[in-house]
Amino acid sequence: MLAAYAAKFDADNPIAALEVGERPEPEVPEGWVTIDVKATALNHHDLWSLKGVGLAEQNLPMILGCDAAGVDPDGNEVVVHAVISDPAWKGDETLDPKRSLLSERYQGTLAQKVAVPARNVVPKPAGLTFEQAACLPTAWLTAYRMLFTQSGLKPGDTVLVQGAGGGVATSLITLARAAGMRVWATSRDEAKRAKAIDIGAHEAFESGARMPERVDAVMETVGQATWSHSLKSLKQGGTLVISGATSGQAPKSAELNRIFFLQLRVQGSTMGTRTELAELLQFMATAGISPHIDSIFPLADARDGFAKMNAGDVFGKIVFTV
Structure with a gap:
């Protein structure tokens, strides 16, 4: 499958560490599901990962990305929650000392498919496009x-x-x-x-x-x-x-x-919980507001989106369509 991933680290020129090409489809542990990604968004976290911050070298190559909206195995339109907590953890996931984000220990969302725990998907409001919904989880x-x-x-x-x-x-x-x-x-x-x-x-x-x-x-x-x-x-x-x-x-x-x-x-303050993500989606639907998108690129042109963010010439979110 097509993916944008970190193959190495480059603290001075993170774009040089980015690869866009074929990667294996994700493995799906018990209790997880595969999401067919329709749109995914870029964050500064992805640039830091290419610099070697927060991503261990033994986990390379790593598909980048925390944000995604897509379709679950039952055909439901969903938004992915990127905070992966320990299965035994109860309560606020952001306080779990064993938590991680997609693209740190688990392959990320800048790909045609992503595997996540079943509990990490939230229904996408009908009023939001996949591109808009992909802006929300981070x-x-x-x-x-x-x-x-x-x-x-x-x-x-x-x-x-x-x-x-x-x-x-x-x-x-x-x-x-x-x-x-x-x-x-x-x-x-x-x-x-x-x-x-x-x-x-x-x-x-x-x-x-x-x-x-x-x-x-x-x-x-x-x-x-x-x-x-x-x-x-x-x-x-x-x-x-x-x-x-x-x-x-x-x-x-x-x-x-x-x-x-x-x-x-x-x-x-760090990220948010799955409950807060659901509340955010409801708040936006009720208030009639939608995310601000700076630009949209096909995933195959991910390098252009990364370069734009690295240059700082951004107002709102950079989105990739899959």
Whole structure:
């Protein structure tokens, strides 16, 4: 079957480590099912895997990808939940110390077929195309958990989204606006600031700009480059929710004095549960919102999609059709 996979690692040029070609169809352990993939989406996680971050060399070659929408063996249209927990684990899958994501220990979704535990499939809403649904299991689910599980925000509160443009950031803007929050966003790029307003932000500011007032919560995915600004933008008792650090994880200052003196809360957030994925799908259907797609490529042209993400010229999700 056709797949996009990591054959080696290259920390400096991850695209050089990517292969697009034939791979064996997935093995299907007991309790798992094979999904015929119709569409799959790209995440920064896939670029990090090509660099050798989070993927063990003994697991190469590894089909990349966490996101997929497709058809199960019974002909049902489904969305794949990418968090694979231990079969004995009960409760929140993201807290299972033995958990992994598709494309880490198990072959991923950038292929014609993917095998997943039967419990890891969720019905696809009829109102979403396969391309739209494929955007949801990582970026949109991460955003949903950040906003509705981890932040403590409520309708009417003000939330700042750092780094408008990426998959999680655009998801956060749209979800927060649909939930009745006042949404501010930042970006270095003027065009991305304009797009942020188009998809729901009330205001958009240049990265590092002083906010008109301090906010109830900051959604942080950038890390090192925006860390200090995020903490300085919070009101007393505010919350910073962090789910990534695409610019690095070593800010010049941890701002510890500010954190304890203003009683700020720093909350980590990783992916989301199968239940939260089902809730997200229902919320989007009820609110009448759909994912933002930057571009769509056939899987055979996966290298072009990876190159586009690596260059940073992205607003929304990159999707591959199968």
